[in-house]
Amino acid sequence: MCPALNLHLLGGTAGCVVAGRLAENPNVNILVIEAGITNPGDVDAITTPARAFELRDSKYDWAYKTTMIDRPEYTRIEKPNTRGKTLGGSSCLNYYTWIPGSAATFDDWAEFGGDEWTWDKCREYLYKPATYHDDKGLFAPELKYIGQGGPLPVSHSDLLPETAGFRDALTSAWVSKGEELTDDVHNGTMRGLWKCLNSIYNGKRSSSWRYLVGKPNVTVMGKSNSKRLLIENGNAVGVEVIGPDGQEHTFHAKHEVIVSSGVFESPKLLMLSGIGPQAALAQFGVDTIIDSPNVGQNLLDHPILPHVFRLKDGYGLDNHLLRAGLEKDAAVSAYRWKNKGPLTSGLLELVGLPRIDERLNKIPEYVAAKKANGGLDPFGPAGQPHFEIDFVPMFSDAFQWHIPAPARGEYMTVIVDLLRPLSKTGTVTLNSADPLEQPKVNLNFFAEDLDIVAMREGVRWVDDLLMTGEGMKEIIGEDYPWPMPRHSDEAMNKMILERSQTGFRKFVLFFECFRFCCVLS
Ligand SMILES: Cc1cc2nc3c(=O)[nH]c(=O)nc-3n(C[C@H](O)[C@H](O)[C@H](O)COP(=O)(O)OP(=O)(O)OC[C@H]3O[C@@H](n4cnc5c(N)ncnc54)[C@H](O)[C@@H]3O)c2cc1C
Numbered sequence: 001m002c003p004a005l006n007l008h009l010l011g012g013t014a015g016c017v018v019a020g021r022l023a024e025n026p027n028v029n030i031l032v033i034e035a036g037i038t039n040p041g042d043v044d045a046i047t048t049p050a051r052a053f054e055l056r057d058s059k060y061d062w063a064y065k066t067t068m069i070d071r072p073e074y075t076r077i078e079k080p081n082t083r084g085k086t087l088g089g090s091s092c093l094n095y096y097t098w099i100p101g102s103a104a105t106f107d108d109w110a111e112f113g114g115d116e117w118t119w120d121k122c123r124e125y126l127y128k129p130a131t132y133h134d135d136k137g138l139f140a141p142e143l144k145y146i147g148q149g150g151p152l153p154v155s156h157s158d159l160l161p162e163t164a165g166f167r168d169a170l171t172s173a174w175v176s177k178g179e180e181l182t183d184d185v186h187n188g189t190m191r192g193l194w195k196c197l198n199s200i201y202n203g204k205r206s207s208s209w210r211y212l213v214g215k216p217n218v219t220v221m222g223k224s225n226s227k228r229l230l231i232e233n234g235n236a237v238g239v240e241v242i243g244p245d246g247q248e249h250t251f252h253a254k255h256e257v258i259v260s261s262g263v264f265e266s267p268k269l270l271m272l273s274g275i276g277p278q279a280a281l282a283q284f285g286v287d288t289i290i291d292s293p294n295v296g297q298n299l300l301d302h303p304i305l306p307h308v309f310r311l312k313d314g315y316g317l318d319n320h321l322l323r324a325g326l327e328k329d330a331a332v333s334a335y336r337w338k339n340k341g342p343l344t345s346g347l348l349e350l351v352g353l354p355r356i357d358e359r360l361n362k363i364p365e366y367v368a369a370k371k372a373n374g375g376l377d378p379f380g381p382a383g384q385p386h387f388e389i390d391f392v393p394m395f396s397d398a399f400q401w402h403i404p405a406p407a408r409g410e411y412m413t414v415i416v417d418l419l420r421p422l423s424k425t426g427t428v429t430l431n432s433a434d435p436l437e438q439p440k441v442n443l444n445f446f447a448e449d450l451d452i453v454a455m456r457e458g459v460r461w462v463d464d465l466l467m468t469g470e471g472m473k474e475i476i477g478e479d480y481p482w483p484m485p486r487h488s489d490e491a492m493n494k495m496i497l498e499r500s501q502t503g504f505r506k507f508v509l510f511f512e513c514f515r516f517c518c519v520l521s
Contacts (some may be wrong), residue, residue, distance in 0.1 A: 008403030011038075011220060012089020013208045015260035017129065020151070020211025023218045031251060033241055035059060036085035038222035040092045040209055048335065049200045050321055050343045053398035055093045060086045065262060066502070067442040074497050081441065081502055082398075083262055087220060088209035088312045090262065094504065096198040096205060096346045097390075098146075098154045100126045103188030119188055126186070129208075130154040133201050139183055146186045146197065151202035151210040156183075157349045160342055164476070166315045166393045166412070170350055173469025179354060187220045190385050196351045203335065203344035224249075227274035227435040229257060231289050236273075242435065267296035267428045268439040284433040296439075299426030302503030303445040304417045305459055305496055306399035307484060309466065310477030316410030317342055317394040323407075347396070354390035355380060363457065369450050379420050379454055387458045388503075390415035392476075395480070399501055403481055411480055414466065416458045417503045423447040445500060455500070456492045460482070 011019070011034030019030050037060070040046045045054055057063050063080030084090035103119035110118050124519050130147025133155040147154055174193040175181065181190035197207050212218050223244035230238035230250070236259075236311065238252035259266050270276055274289035276296065319327040320342040334341030357377065360366045370376050379386050395411040397403070426444045431437050446452050463486060468470050485491030 004272065009086045011209075012084065012260060012262050013091040013115065014089075015258070016088055016091075016208040016211045018258055018260060019218055020208075020215060023212070023215040026217060028217060028255070030215075032087070032218060032220045033224050033226050033239065033251075034220060034222050035085050035225050036222065036471050038087045038220045040086045040088050040207060043086075046086070046092045046207070047204050048343055049096065049198070049203070049205050049346050052093070052095055052205070052346075053396050055406060056080065056082050056398045060084060060093060062264075062438070064438055064441050067440075067500070068445055068500065069497055070442055070444050071446065071497070076497070078290070079266040081443075082504065083264065087212075087222065088207035090208040090504070091199070092205070092209070095348065095390075096200050097348060097351065098130065098197040098199050099190075099351070099388075100292070102190050102382070102384040105384055107382075110442050123188070129211075131197075132197075139195075143184060143186075143204040152199055152206045152208070154197055154199050154206075155201045155358055157196045157198050157200070158203075158345050159195075159349060160317075162317060162320060162342055163315075163345075163349060163393050166311070167349055168392055169315070169471035169475050172471030173465050173473070174352065176470035177465050179352075179465075179488065182353075185353065190353045191355070192382075194351050194353060196346065196348045198348075200344070200346050203339040225435060226261065227272070229269065229275075231273060231275075234290070263299070264428050264441055268430065269435075270295050271439075272433065280400055280429060284430050286430075286433055295446055296428040298424055299428055299441075299443065300421070300424045301443045301445070302417050302419060303421060303423075303424060303443075303455065303500045304415050304503040305455055305500050306396075306413055306415045307459070307499070308395055308400070308403070309392070309412050309414065310480055311410045311412050312475040313410055315393065316412060317345075317347070317477050318406070318410045321394060322405060347392050347394065348390050349393075350391055352391070352462070353385035353387070354389065354461065355386045356457055357382070359457045359461055360386075360454065363453055365453055366452060378422060378445070378450065379418075385419060386454065387462075388415075388417040388419055389458075389462050390417065400499070406480060409415070412476075414460055414462060415503075416455065418451060418455050418458065421445070421451045421454075422450070423451050441493055443502060445502075446497060452493050452496055455496050456489065459492070459496075460486060463492070 011032040016195060019032050022028055023030055045051045057080045062083040062085045065079040066081040067077045082093055084093040086092050106119035106122050125301045127147050130149040130152050131150050132144050132147040133153055180192040182194050183195050225242045227240040227242050229236045236257040241249045243249050259269060261269055271281060274287050275292055277293045278288040278291040320331045331342045335343035392413040393403050396413040397405055423444060423446055425447050427442045429440045431440045466476050485495060
């Protein structure tokens with residue numbers, strides 16, 4: 001027992017932000033409990049931007065076993081689903097895209113969170129974590145509104161000379177299809193091909209642990225697992241922890257206990273503490289303190305469909321980053337000695353945020369759903385983009401580890417991310433009463449048929465742009481490793497069920513606390 005402590009937190013993305021902000025008050029002492037390591041800033045694989053894909057299934061990954069699809073005719077259970085196990089949490093393992101969300105989507109939150117949760121009231125908090133840098137003066141000076149004085153340096157993705165040809169071709173193709181370009185998606189409107197902003201600056205990833213730097217009133221207890229919340233008279237007053245040596249410790253808080261252990265572990269901790277659906281808790285011998293049937297329910301994630309094209313030689317980064325040889329040696333040396341070159345890159349230089357109304361309006365199922373929705377587009381009723389399209393100028397196994405990396409040639413990976421899926425019935429439930437055992441995660445992608453239709457048409461839309469758009473059509477080659485069945489709806493639907501992956505909830509960076517509330521309520 002440690003009576004001096006005021007607050008206890010868990011040390012992921014949101015946890016570090018909340019701890020760091022609270023610690024600005026010198027009169028509080030904060031204990032952060034974190035299951036992973038406490039020094040992510042010393043780990044090269046974490047701080048080196050272009051090594052991010054290597055972190056999947058590493059010792060810094062919780063690597064969840066996850067039910068991806070749970071339909072009557074098709075079920076798929078996979079491992080590993082990545083979440084960060086380190087101080088800074090998933091902000092140390094993510095793909096750094098510093099991207100906010102549409103104003104209208106925030107406004108929807110008010111229904112659940114109250115009037116304080118509208119875009120107008122939230123936007124200042126979106127800008128607060130960052131300090132925006134444009135050292136070369138390539139972008140409009142007004143963009144510095146995106147972040148001034150926050151602990152996380154952010155900047156537009158390095159425009160590598162090695163990928164200039166790819167960037168130019170993609171930009172030409174995008175414009176040739178009548179689509180717009182944008183440098184700013186932080187103003188509430190997200191549309192167009194965007195020169196991506198990253199939580200990367202000067203060749204290094206920055207993560208939320210930076211919030212704790214220079215805060216002597218924060219103590220971090222690493223390699224320690226929270227076991228159970230202590231609840232007295234309906235209030236959380238402390239926590240039981242399994243320390244690095246396997247010994248159990250109990251901490252009491254003077255003021256508050258804040259749970260921020262991520263979207264999977266937070267509901268697990270609540271359930272192990274007796275807060276959750278009574279019948280489900282009883283199954284594991286956990287006494288119910290608060291019968292809350294919605295804990296662990298209504299889990300929502302973005303499905304993505306990653307796929308790969310061959311590129312003309314000289315347009316990708318495969319030889320610079322993936323395969324041993326002269327180009328990779330040069331990249332490693334440029335990074336080590338000059339902090340420059342392909343390893344500084346977040347790999348997503350350009351991100352597409354399109355709507356595909358024209359295509360969807362030709363699909364009878366979609367037209368019927370829109371009519372039933374009062375004439376409003378179910379996927380973006382207030383003009384939100386339908387997709388985020390990530391264009392990686394390289395084969396990237398983080399999204400498709402089932403497929404062997406090609407031994408030669410250059411490739412691009414296209415990630416089609418359905419931003420507002422209709423399927424919202426994922427669950428997190430207990431697997432056991434053992435706090436060290438993972439919860440049972442069911443993302444339940446494509447529970448709604450219309451999400452398959454939208455994904456299919458999104459893939460067709462982007463593939464048409466890549467295969468027939470000006471510039472791109474000259475450098476794009478065949479599908480890898482096998483042809484996409486673009487001409488058959490039925491085969492496309494099947495392929496989507498078989499190859500889709502998680503989009504890792506991209507739009508909730510620093511706001512997973514809220515997402516967690518959604519899972520609860
Ligand atoms: C691979 C990947 C790529 C992504 N790409 C992007 C992107 O480009 N842009 C973007 O905006 N978002 C991205 N995201 C999403 C974003 O990173 C997350 O939404 C966000 O980091 C979640 O923050 P959190 O605080 O809710 O959880 P986390 O950051 O996951 O924090 C949870 C913390 O709790 C700790 N913990 C869990 N259980 C226990 C326990 N029992 N005891 C002690 N500690 C525990 C964990 O170790 C972790 O540190 C990505 C996520 C991933 C995984």
